[in-house]
Amino acid sequence: MVRRTKEEAEETRLQILDAAERIFHDKGVSRTALADIATAAGVSRGAIYWHFQNKVELFQALIDRLRLPLEDLAQASESDVEPNPLGRLRELLIRVLQRVEQDPQCRRVSEILQHKCEYTDDLGDLRQKMQTFHLECDQRIEKSLRNAVNKGQLPATLNCQRAAFSLHAYIDGLQAHWLLCPQQHSLAEQAESLVDALLDMLRSSPALRDA
Missing domain, CATH: 1.10.357.10 (Tetracycline Repressor, domain 2)
Structure with a gap:
């Protein structure tokens, strides 16, 4: 169960990174909000803050x-x-x-x-x-x-x-x-x-x- 939880956490982290890459590329870094990335990744903003401070x-x-x-x-x-x-x-x-x-x-x-x-x-x-x-x-x-x-x-x-x-x-x-x-x-x-x-x-x- 713990291993599966770690795998799921890593999958979520990769989803967030992939989404951030796409949105940064489309909109630029300064014009991208964490909410934009959360929506694109299909996760909550809380999930982003779990993996990244900002x-x-x-x-x-x-x-x-x-x-x-x-x-x-x-x-x-x-x-x-x-x-x-x-x-x-x-x-x-x-x-x-x-x-x-x-x-x-x-x-x-x-x-x-x-x-x-x-x-x-x-x-x-x-x-x-x-x-x-x-x-x-x-x-x-x-x-x-x-x-x-x-x-x-x-x-x-x-x-x-x-x-x-x-x-x-x-x-x-x-x-x-x-x-x-x-x-x-x-x-x-x-x-x-x-x-x-x-x-x-x-x-x-x-x-x-x-x-």
């Missing part, structure tokens, strides 16, 4: 769900015992770009993040949470790059902090641009070439070296 926490859960399938690759690129951290990072970045086009759920959440997430007063600390999320990403990328430097896969003089910032902006920009103009080209088909161009920059650009 709309910001619900939004964070959508981001976490988006990141989870790639977490093993991210951790591998950061691991000191990984013999090929740059290869794992390359695989991770390629999959990030491919999923935006090939995975409908990933595409919806990416569109919300890039184009339908407004930092209005009623969302409280959403902007701060997103800043923390981006800084964490930069730090994890920097760790992966330092790992690749230590393994001799990138130049010893690479400024890893600057390179991480550049890498994050490059991937983020590719996603934002494609989501606005998906008819221009296939991001999934060009993912490998686009990531390899980025890695070439890390290996060769004098502007990314320590003085």
